[in-house]
Amino acid sequence: MSRSWERKVRKNMSTVNKARKKQGHSMMSPGAEKMDRFTGRNIIMPVMLLLFVGAYNVLMQTDPNFNGGAMYWTTIVAYVLLAALFFFRRPYLTVGKDYVQSRRFTGDKRVKAADIERITVLKGYVVVRPKKGAGWTFSRLLNRFKTDDMAKRLEAFASAHGIEFEQK
Structure with missing residues (x-):
């Protein structure tokens, strides 16, 4: 095949893909595999982690020697971020x-x-x-x-x- 023909195919494919994208359809690619x-949506694991964070928070607040240092807040933030990771990484x-x-x-x-x-x-x-x-x-x-x-x-x-x- 000539290079000019390949350029025409790519140009026409990009035009078609732009039109399909505006219409809300999936884009086409030459020789693409159909899959x-x-x-x-993972809901159970984030809820369990947030419940764990809540229980951890309640138990730590009831300790008379609790001072709420940096390690406490680091742990809370780490578990909340882990819950967000499980929620947004869709199976x-x-x-x-x-x-x-x-x-x-x-x-x-x-x-x-x-x-x-x-x-x-x-x-x-x-x-x-x-x-x-x-x-x-x-x-x-x-x-x-x-x-x-x-x-x-x-x-x-x-x-x-x-x-x-x-x-x-």
Whole structure:
């Protein structure tokens, strides 16, 4: 292909992307992989941390020798920041062409379709079991995932890659 043709394609793609962005649609890119991303919201852990901070505050205030030094306020601020981190780092599940990816405590993890043993769907829960390691559980109650939509997409993913799919 000539360079002028590639420049025309890039220019037209940027024009189309600007128009799509104004209309509220996702942007297009040539050769982009189709992947579905399901996001949740972590509410339980931040609430538990804030309750812990409250209990810590009440217990420290009842101590007659309490002076409220810098270490006390550093601890309070650190736990509040940790709660904010858990709240704003949204859990997700991305289903790609031949992989699933999710955020775990140790960072983002990706498992290829060949390394998935089974996908189990229960009412309000979706469990992806890799061949090695612990299963990934996605819950409607704890993390506010749309488990019905996830189940439909993972069923198509499992049938495309010959993975055992179990719905209870």
